[in-house]
Amino acid sequence: MKIAALKAYRIRVPLKRKITHASFSRSESESILVCCELDDGTIGWGESVPRAYVTGETPDSVLTQYQATDFRELTDWRWNSTQEAVSLCQQLRLADAPDAPAEYQARGSFGNAARCALELSLLDAATRAQGESLSAIFPYLEEDRSLNQSLPSVRYSAVLTSMKPLKQTALSLLYRLTGFRQCKVKVGMPGIDDRALLRKVRRLTGSRMGLRIDANEAWNRTELETRDADFQPLQIQSIEQPVAHEAIDELKHIRGQLNALVMLDESLCSQEDAERAIAEGYCDAFNLRISKLGGLIPTFQIARLAHQAGIRCQLGCQVGETGILSAAGRHFACSIQELDFLEGSFDRYLLKQNIINEEISFQWGGMAPALQGPGLGVTVNPTHLAQFVDQEMQLI
The missing domain is CATH 3.30.390.10 (Enolase-like, N-terminal domain)
Structure with a gap:
């Protein structure tokens, strides 16, 4: 061919x-x-x-x-x-x-x-x-195939981005009632009391919901440490990209020091970033996103590097992905072990119109089946x- x-x-x-x-x-x-x-x-x-x-x-x-x-x-x-x-x-x-x-x-x-x-x-x-x-x-992609698996289905996380109180309440209850087990909450927005927001979300989603937060570079290390201690009763699993990449050295040796996992996103965009983060102890976890890392092959290589270093991984996505990237993420999620959290396949919930013929958005409780192919298993309309x-x- x-x-x-x-x-x-x-x-x-x-x-x-x-x-x-x-x-x-x-x-x-x-x-x-x-x-x-x-x-x-x-x-x-x-x-x-x-x-x-x-x-x-x-x-x-x-x-x-x-x-x-x-x-x-x-x-x-x-x-x-x-x-x-x-x-x-x-x-x-x-x-x-x-x-x-x-x-x-x-x-x-x-x-x-x-x-x-x-x-x-x-x-x-x-x-x-x-x-x-x-x-x-x-x-x-690896001789010993230690990261390979073949799952019939996967479960995606919910995400709460709204700063409108009524919508926060409605979505928190919806996620609980429809069986989601994990939810990520955006924090660090000006004028928002993050502790009050998280207490509300915890109360509405229940004690069994795994909660993660994403600060999107809004804090410095001191603020991170203060908030981590403040949020401890709320059982936050991870804090994503707490500081701006320009201030990444503030996170040196923070690995293993906080109650929540510190996860890199904007500071984890290449093999070089991954190697430096491991060497300097910048984090406990990586947010892998296929587009920012250069495709499935480089994403797999960084997942393997994380595995070897004992770094945890989340498979993330970027806002506005169409069904093509959603399908690629599904294949990765069903094929690679040791992904603690999954995000993606928001298609029909976010896009006014998808470009693929198939409906592959996650369903009740975030559940989604493996795609059987051929290829990505989707076709462009x-x-x-x-x-x-x-x-x-x-x-x-």
Whole structure:
């Protein structure tokens, strides 16, 4: 098999409601899609959600990087099995971006969103052509297969982002009544009493609900330690990205020191970030997100590194992911062990219109079945896609 055509799309998908947290607010999501067509006519799709405050990338920068990349090398790729396709994707490289912010270049994160959309499209096409599920790639990523598993279903976490008291009450009760076992609460918003909010959520969701919080870079270390002690009676499981990445050194040697796990998100965007966090003791847990880490293969590599270092992991998502990234996350969640928390598959709850034909959003209690394939196990609806396309770019 070989690649016959490659095309990138920039899309804007409206959200059902505005999502606000301490770092950003948005009412629509911009994604990059890549469509890969093989010589036998098989079509594969990939997606990424570039965010300037995460990897330094924007939709413009991703398309600029694609434009600078000579994709003719990919037309020389030949493979006859999923294993061979995975080996080729491990070699996937894009052109350097000379205008990339120096900070993100140094961290090795700039270009990850660009790589993610491309990698997913290639893996989707390759496994689809073989009649295999995308989950078939994971056993080829480590020899001892110590992280591999095959689950028939997974359970996602609920997320509470609203700062409106009535909506907080309604959603907290809904999550409890519909059987969710975990919930993440956004904190650190100006003018909000976080302790009062969390006491309310704990009371409404009940003692059995696992609660995590996400500060989105709102605090410093002193505030973190004060809040961790303050929140101890509320049994908070983890505190995500408590400080800004620029202040990450404040977290040196904090691993194992607090009641809650300290989890990195915006400070965990590359292999380099992961290695530094482990060496400096910045955290107890990683939030893995496929788009920011560069695709399924780099995400798996960081999960393996975390496993070796005794770091816990959450599989997260980015606001506004369409069904393509949701499907990729499902395959990862069902195939990889030691993921303490899962976020994603919010599709019909957040997007005004998805671009895939299938309904794969989580259901009652956050439950969602494994996707059987072929490939990602989802298909893009051309009519739905056409509504949201801002720009197209032929790569091959």
